Amino acid sequence: MKLYYTPKSHFARKNRILIDALSLEVELVDAGNVADSTPEIFANNPLMKVPTLVDGHQVIYESDHIAAYLVRKFDPTDSYQVLTNDVNQLNLRAVMNGVMTAEVELIMAERSGINTQHLKRFDKLRATVTQGMNWLENQADLFPQQPSYAGFHLICLWDHLLLYQMFQLKHPHLQQHIEKLSGFDCVVKSTPL
Structure with missing residues (x-):
């Protein structure tokens, strides 16, 4: 898995903290300048934003969707209440x-x-x-x-x-x-x- 991010992105950081809390192996790919309008540096995210998660052929956009994807796949007990309906x-x-x-x-x-x-x-x-x-x-x-x-x-x-x-x-x-x-x-x- 790869997470396209920037080191200062607070949206991507939510995912990075969750990834580390769950002890997942995810490669971090620094997208560089977030003002750039080249979709490729954002893993072809049409919104040209970080974070974007690539898991094989599956691509997930938006930090909360990425968190939910990771929890559904790797943390069925939802240790950190990502999937809450409260x-x-x-x-x-x-x-x-x-x-x-x-x-x-x-x-x-x-x-x-x-x-x-x-x-x-x-x-x-x-x-x-x-x-x-x-x-x-x-x-x-x-x-x-x-x-x-x-x-x-x-x-x-x-x-x-x-x-x-x-x-x-x-x-x-x-x-x-x-x-x-x-x-x-x-x-x-x-x-x-």
Whole structure:
């Protein structure tokens, strides 16, 4: 199996942590510049994004679909609650994915030279991140106390926000969960530089 990723991608990192937690042998293929528009470097993902998982002739797009595929194939007991149908857990996932996507759009716009200040579209993205993080802080008790996919997701989001320093993180309840997870080998191994 091969996972097409970039070292700083928080979406791909969710998969990398799960792969390491499950002790799976997966080759990591760095796609390089995520602004590149060559489908081949993304394993021919038509969205030209990471992550993409290639397992023989099977190609899987999108981090949560990749996680579900890996768990169905290699972890029938679903040790980290990837396949949950719990609405609260799915809402946590939806908000985290939304915050992550909004942050990436802001980063990519600024990298391409767009002044994102005082433009309604980008103001809304900043509000999405702020409101999303505040919502997660208010729902922090929904994160399982034991290592879980929701927790892996949270630490990927948190570390990415720290890395790019576009937002202040004043969320003590979330930080408690981060501190619990930060020492696990499967988390440490993929910490962005």
